[in-house]
Amino acid sequence: MSMSVMSSIRVAMVALAALTLAACGINTVPTAEENAKAKWADVQSAYQRRADLVPNLVASVRGAAASETQILTNVTEARSRATSINITTDDLSNPAEFQKFQDAQNQLTQALGQLRTIVENYPTLQSQGRFADLMTALEGTENQINVARVRYNEAVQAYNTEIRTFPSIIAAKIVYGAKPMVPFEASEAAQTAPTVDFDTITAPPAQTAPAANDDEAAEEAPAAAAN
Numbered sequence: 001m002s003m004s005v006m007s008s009i010r011v012a013m014v015a016l017a018a019l020t021l022a023a024c025g026i027n028t029v030p031t032a033e034e035n036a037k038a039k040w041a042d043v044q045s046a047y048q049r050r051a052d053l054v055p056n057l058v059a060s061v062r063g064a065a066a067s068e069t070q071i072l073t074n075v076t077e078a079r080s081r082a083t084s085i086n087i088t089t090d091d092l093s094n095p096a097e098f099q100k101f102q103d104a105q106n107q108l109t110q111a112l113g114q115l116r117t118i119v120e121n122y123p124t125l126q127s128q129g130r131f132a133d134l135m136t137a138l139e140g141t142e143n144q145i146n147v148a149r150v151r152y153n154e155a156v157q158a159y160n161t162e163i164r165t166f167p168s169i170i171a172a173k174i175v176y177g178a179k180p181m182v183p184f185e186a187s188e189a190a191q192t193a194p195t196v197d198f199d200t201i202t203a204p205p206a207q208t209a210p211a212a213n214d215d216e217a218a219e220e221a222p223a224a225a226a227n
Contacts (some may be wrong), residue, residue, distance in 0.1 A: 024167045024168065024170040024171045025162065025163075025167060025168025025169070025170060025171035025172055026171045026175065028162055028168055029159075029162055029163055029168055029171050029172050029175075029176055029178060030176070032155070032158050032159040032162045032163075033159055033176075033178070035155050035158070035159070036092070036152065036155040036156050036158070036159045036181055037089045037092070038155075039148070039151045039152040039154075039155040039156075040087075040089065040092060040152055042148040042151065042152070043145070043148040043149055043152050044087075045148075046141060046144040046145040046148045047082070047105060047145060049141045049144070050108075050138065050141045050142065050145065051079055051082060051083050051108075053134060053137055053138050053141060054075060054076075054079045054108075054112075055079075056134055057075075057112075057115065057131075057134050057135075057138065058072050058075055058076055058115075060125070060128060060130060060131040060134060061115065061118070061125060061131070064122050064124045064125035064128065064131075065118055065121075065122045065125055068118050071111075071114045071115055071118060072115075074111045074114060075108075075111040075112060075114070075115050077111075078104075078107045078108040078110070078111035078112075079108055079111075081104045081107060081108070082104040082105050082107070082108040084104075085100055085101045085104050087101045092156075092181045092182060093179040093180060093181055093182065094182070095182050098182040099182075102184060102185070109142075112138070116135075119135075149184045152183070152184065153183040153184055156181045156182070156183045157183065159180075159181055160180045160181060163176075163178040163180065164180075
């Protein structure tokens with residue numbers, strides 16, 4: 001057998017081996033994993049941006065609504081808990097750790113919801129340009145969080161499907177020891193429809209005609225007595 005023939009055979013075998021490995025998920029599994037990790041980084045960035053806004057929001061509200069100490073304390077403590085739980089990419093396959101992170105973020109979301117409820121009671125707060133800018137930034141950040149979570153879930157679904165289906169499952173199990181990643185789930189509060197008790201809604205008080213002035217009342221009094 002000539003050297004050229006042997007070289008051709010080697011090239012063919014290498015190509016076949018490469019195709020076989022690719023077909024077994026050698027490339028597709030890590031590609032899907034890195035994509036999910038990149039989407040997770042977007043989630044973390046959006047959450048961090050929200051956490052950075054909270055101190056300025058609390059300071060603005062305290063200046064105009066200092067009496068709302070409990071709500072301000074709730075927001076501050078919820079932010080502290082949310083920023084204290086750090087999730088690494090290794091934890092994305094740990095349901096317990098991921099749940100802790102999600103619960104802490106949900107608590108901050110609820111606390112910020114309480115903060116919004118007091119705004120209508122303080123016109124001076126609503127009129128502050130700084131506060132309005134902060135609320136606009138917060139709303140934009142929460143939209144970014146929602147988008148980032150959706151994209152992360154899509155990437156996780158693609159990765160989890162990749163490592164569970166043939167032939168990629170071969171590389172996922174034997175080569176990488178891959179584990180499914182945990183997606184975000186809707187909080188229990190989001191799955192519960194709000195209830196409205198119409199019995200607690202009272203009609204607005206009837207408006208009375210403006211009282212007559214003192215001069216008119218004095219003129220009408222003798223006329224009424226004469227009758």
